[in-house]
Amino acid sequence: MQPDLQGPWSPLLGRLSLAAIPYDNPILVGTFLVVSVVALALVGAVFYFGKLGYLWRNWLTTVDHKKIGVMYIILGLVMLLRGFFDGVMMRTQQLLADGPDSAGYMGAAHGYLPPHHFDQIYTAHGTLMLFFAATPLVAGFGNIIIPLQLGARDMAFPYLNAVSFWLTFAAAMLCMVSLFVGEFSNATWVGLMPLSEMSSNPGVGVDYWMWAFQISSLGTTFNSINMIATIVKMRAPGLTWFRLTPYCWSSLATNIIGLTAFPVVTVALTLLGFDRYFGTHFFTAGYGGNFMLYINLFWIWGHPEVYFLMLPAFGLFSEIVPTFSNKTLFGYPTMVAASFSIAGIGWVVWAHHFFTMGMGPNLNGYFSAATMIVGIPTGVKAFNWLFTMYRGKITFTSPMLWAMTGIVLLLIGGLTGMMLSASVVDYTVHDSLFVVAHFHCMVLVIGSALFAATIYWWPKVFGFKLDEKNAQIFFWVFVIASLLVFVPMFELGLAGVTRRLDYIYNAALKPLLWVTEVGIILYFVSLYYFVKMLVVSLLRREPAAADSWGTGRSLEWLTHTPVPFYNFAVTPEIHSREEAAWRRDRGLDTARPTEYVDIHMPSNTGVPFVLGVLSFVWGFALIWRIDWLVEITTLAMVVTVILRAFDKNEGYVIPAAQIARYEAKIATASVVADVADEAPAGALEV
Amino acid sequence: MAHETMTADAAVRLWNAEADEHDPISARTYGFWLYLMSDGLIFASLIAAYAVLDNKMSAFGHPMADTLLSASQGFVQTLVLLGAVLALSLGTLGLKTGARGGLALGLAVSAALGTVFVAQGLAGLDAMAAAGNGPTASAYLSCLFVLLFTHGLHLAIGVLWSLVMLVQIFRFGFTQDVVGRLLNLRLYTQFQAAVWVVVYLYVYLFGGAH
Ligand code: HEM
Numbered sequence: 046m047q048p049d050l051q052g053p054w055s056p057l058l059g060r061l062s063l064a065a066i067p068y069d070n071p072i073l074v075g076t077f078l079v080v081s082v083v084a085l086a087l088v089g090a091v092f093y094f095g096k097l098g099y100l101w102r103n104w105l106t107t108v109d110h111k112k113i114g115v116m117y118i119i120l121g122l123v124m125l126l127r128g129f130f131d132g133v134m135m136r137t138q139q140l141l142a143d144g145p146d147s148a149g150y151m152g153a154a155h156g157y158l159p160p161h162h163f164d165q166i167y168t169a170h171g172t173l174m175l176f177f178a179a180t181p182l183v184a185g186f187g188n189i190i191i192p193l194q195l196g197a198r199d200m201a202f203p204y205l206n207a208v209s210f211w212l213t214f215a216a217a218m219l220c221m222v223s224l225f226v227g228e229f230s231n232a233t234w235v236g237l238m239p240l241s242e243m244s245s246n247p248g249v250g251v252d253y254w255m256w257a258f259q260i261s262s263l264g265t266t267f268n269s270i271n272m273i274a275t276i277v278k279m280r281a282p283g284l285t286w287f288r289l290t291p292y293c294w295s296s297l298a299t300n301i302i303g304l305t306a307f308p309v310v311t312v313a314l315t316l317l318g319f320d321r322y323f324g325t326h327f328f329t330a331g332y333g334g335n336f337m338l339y340i341n342l343f344w345i346w347g348h349p350e351v352y353f354l355m356l357p358a359f360g361l362f363s364e365i366v367p368t369f370s371n372k373t374l375f376g377y378p379t380m381v382a383a384s385f386s387i388a389g390i391g392w393v394v395w396a397h398h399f400f401t402m403g404m405g406p407n408l409n410g411y412f413s414a415a416t417m418i419v420g421i422p423t424g425v426k427a428f429n430w431l432f433t434m435y436r437g438k439i440t441f442t443s444p445m446l447w448a449m450t451g452i453v454l455l456l457i458g459g460l461t462g463m464m465l466s467a468s469v470v471d472y473t474v475h476d477s478l479f480v481v482a483h484f485h486c487m488v489l490v491i492g493s494a495l496f497a498a499t500i501y502w503w504p505k506v507f508g509f510k511l512d513e514k515n516a517q518i519f520f521w522v523f524v525i526a527s528l529l530v531f532v533p534m535f536e537l538g539l540a541g542v543t544r545r546l547d548y549i550y551n552a553a554l555k556p557l558l559w560v561t562e563v564g565i566i567l568y569f570v571s572l573y574y575f576v577k578m579l580v581v582s583l584l585r586r587e588p589a590a591a592d593s594w595g596t597g598r599s600l601e602w603l604t605h606t607p608v609p610f611y612n613f614a615v616t617p618e619i620h621s622r623e624e625a626a627w628r629r630d631r632g633l634d635t636a637r638p639t640e641y642v643d644i645h646m647p648s649n650t651g652v653p654f655v656l657g658v659l660s661f662v663w664g665f666a667l668i669w670r671i672d673w674l675v676e677i678t679t680l681a682m683v684v685t686v687i688l689r690a691f692d693k694n695e696g697y698v699i700p701a702a703q704i705a706r707y708e709a710k711i712a713t714a715s716v717v718a719d720v721a722d723e724a725p726a727g728a729l730e731v
Numbered sequence: 732m733a734h735e736t737m738t739a740d741a742a743v744r745l746w747n748a749e750a751d752e753h754d755p756i757s758a759r760t761y762g763f764w765l766y767l768m769s770d771g772l773i774f775a776s777l778i779a780a781y782a783v784l785d786n787k788m789s790a791f792g793h794p795m796a797d798t799l800l801s802a803s804q805g806f807v808q809t810l811v812l813l814g815a816v817l818a819l820s821l822g823t824l825g826l827k828t829g830a831r832g833g834l835a836l837g838l839a840v841s842a843a844l845g846t847v848f849v850a851q852g853l854a855g856l857d858a859m860a861a862a863g864n865g866p867t868a869s870a871y872l873s874c875l876f877v878l879l880f881t882h883g884l885h886l887a888i889g890v891l892w893s894l895v896m897l898v899q900i901f902r903f904g905f906t907q908d909v910v911g912r913l914l915n916l917r918l919y920t921q922f923q924a925a926v927w928v929v930v931y932l933y934v935y936l937f938g939g940a941h
């Protein structure tokens with residue numbers, strides 16, 4: 046495409062050649078072996094147990110919001126693991142490489158990673174954690190919980206929902222492939238400019254980052270559209286605006302951010318794409334290019350993005366804290382108002398990410414003040430949770446422990462954020478480990494919410510609870526590990542250590558580096574207990590009740606556990622913001638419908654999966670500049686979308702009698718009822 | 732159908748079997764409107780980028796809108812585009828009367844005018860590039876090209892969409908899916924025209940030669 050590419054290019058394979066395979070790098074070869082053994086084992090197991098048809102019918106072609114949610118969460122957890130290993134490698138490099146003259150291992154000048162490889166690791170870490178761990182996890186819980194809390198059968202657009210997921214999945218796979226074919230970007234997750242331009246970064250690394258980011262952003266934008274439409278249009282009768290759960294409210298705020306912010310980064314990346322593929326000059330150092338334009342566009346998305354991830358976490362806390370305090374949420378209207386003010390203010394503070402770039406005192410002053418204002422609604426939320434707990438009957442289950450930890454971390458992260466928001470302070474700590482510690486505290490708030498939610502809603506989805514003992518050990522080890530890893534970073538940052546260093550220049554800081562390393566090792570221990578928790582509970586599989594925790598308050602605790610694929614046999618009529626608690630208080634919580642009606646459900650479709658595969662190949666072809674493959678896949682995507690429009694796609698109807706049979710079966714089932722797996726195939730036969 | 736359970740005070744309706752019958756077209760149109768909002772943000776960002784690069788330094792010695800673009804030629808393009816919108820909008824009146832022929836005519840005229848608009852735009856960009864003022868000449872020109880190109884691409888997709896609908900109204904008739912798509916197509920075309928008006932105002936009228 047671009048005439049002056051560095052290195053070889055052939056019409057057939059583009060820039061791809063054997064030299065792109067990093068077989069001389071022992072770390073990557075080892076990773077490749079592990080990943081391929083795991084992948085082969087999974088594929089082998091699918092064939093060995095004859096599950097290919099099952100996988101295709103029940104998962105790959107599903108449009109069921111719960112299953113898509115589960116797939117999002119699995120994707121998020123796997124990517125979390127990979128991002129974690131990136132983190133381990135960075136910490137270990139800094140521990141080994143103290144001072145420029147320290148010993149080097151495995152051919153590195155100091156430490157064990159050459160700078161070029163180290164740079165790719167921190168870029169991949171940030172990219173993966175934000176787009177392929179946090180975002181899918183948040184989207185996954187949204188998918189599972191929101192239609193249930195609305196009393197809906199599915200999302201407003203089930204097909205689009207599957208498309209969003211498979212786009213995200215394809216983008217994540219591009220990141221994985223970059224490990225073994227070519228390289229990843231070395232220009233940080235924010236894409237420093239003009240470092241990400243062709244002149245400084247002629248390889249395929251930035252292209253991998255750019256297309257993975259771009260494709261996943263598209264998926265996220267679609268998901269936001271779907272979530273907003275679902276919340277606005279799919280509410281059960283009686284579910285007025287002020288009976289929406291706090292989680293639905295915060296998701297609404299979040300997805301308004303998603304809808305409005307993601308297009309901005311789409312533009313930023315597209316302009317970069319024009320620079321890299323067609324030789325335009327948006328962000329180049331010459332020809333009138335302006336790289337501050339990129340930085341502004343990026344952070345106009347970037348700061349709303351942090352709240353895009355944070356607000357769902359707030360919503361999750363607002364569900365979990367009342368349940369385990371056995372008390373209604375304190376200050377519900379202020380909670381809603383706070384979500385929307387955070388979302389709104391989040392739009393007008395972006396330049397606090399580059400106070401030091403010379404905007405001058407007026408702009409810095411404005412952005413400092415605007416940033417500080419976010420603390421007010423955030424504080425409102427924290428106090429509301431505390432007042433919810435105050436005089437409540439608190440049970441210290443693992444979800445509650447996570448929620449309380451999240452609130453403490455929010456305090457630490459928020460206060461350090463306040464320090465950073467004073468531009469004069471920021472001049473001394475910008476781009477230091479202090480900033481890294483600040484946002485990791487914040488991201489750990491999200492992590493806490495996600496772990497809490499995993500344990501809290503697990504029975505609703507799978508029909509059995511997770512083992513509480515291992516969950517609590519996991520909790521304590523993880524929290525101690527986090528403190529050990531991140532508290533020293535505040536101090537290192539104040540001592541002047543900037544971020545993204547491949548060696549630490551001052552040997553006196555070594556003890557602090559050791560502390561973080563001990564924390565990293567403890568993370569491994571916590572990982573062991575996390576896996577143990579899953580294994581123990583999977584083996585035990587004790588059926589859980591519809592209201593699995595006994596004190597559930599919102600609508601989803603009224604339907605069966607696990608939720609059948611049609612969610613509610615008959616759509617519930619809503620009387621209260623906390624419908625489950627409302628019915629329990631009136632002795633109605635076990636009341637079941639007496640008559641059923643036909644249910645209309647969307648049919649499964651393979652189109653989203655096909656679009657995902659095509660967009661993966663499309664991205665790969667663009668990265669390696671295989672022109673003919675780009676053209677073919679573009680055409681194939683257009684044709685697929687058009688053909689889909691000619692598919693009548695009327696869904697299918699489950700007759701009332703069938704529902705009655707399902708309901709009877711669920712009522713008598715003693716083990717985890719598997720009605721969900723019967724779903725499409727069984728329903729189509731009737 | 733009522734499912735009533737007695738409590739101490741009154742009969743409470745707990746389940747509502749009629750609730751399943753929602754209005755898919757309204758959800759669909761609303762969802763599409765949301766998509767248009769995100770598209771609006773795309774153009775807002777591009778126009779903001781254009782505003783940032785709209786200066787002598789970013790033009791890097793190359794000409795800018797005042798020598799490259801003519802407001803009167805842009806006006807012709809504007810008329811063509813508004814004609815396309817008008818044709819489509821009048822055509823969709825056929826949805827009320829069930830007039831398939833009128834709708835088909837509207838779709839065809841709007842697709843034809845849309846094609847003319849895209850062709851005019853491409854010809855303009857071609858001429859600029861041929862005169863040495865292509866998108867790689869300066870940051871300003873990069874942005875001018877990408878802004879106009881992105882808008883043209885949207886319209887080209889609209890043309891393709893109209894053609895698909897032309898087939899569908901004869902193949903399927905006015906089914907719920909087809910009507911939903913037609914309403915969205917109309918929204919889409921009107922929205923792209925509104926974006927063009929902003930582009931025309933900002934790029935051609937404020938910056939261009941008169
Ligand atoms: C009270 C609220 C908050 C305030 C006042 C605040 C303030 C700041 C400031 C001023 C910076 C720039 C520091 C620098 O680069 O020199 C920053 C960076 C950052 N913050 Fe926050 N923040 C807040 C909440 C959050 C939340 C909720 C998240 C994430 C969920 C978050 C994630 C980040 C990230 C990721 C960065 C660094 C990005 C990078 O340069 O790579 N912050 N924050």
Ligand SMILES: [Cu+2]
Nearest residue numbers: 348395397398
């Ligand atoms: Cu920020």
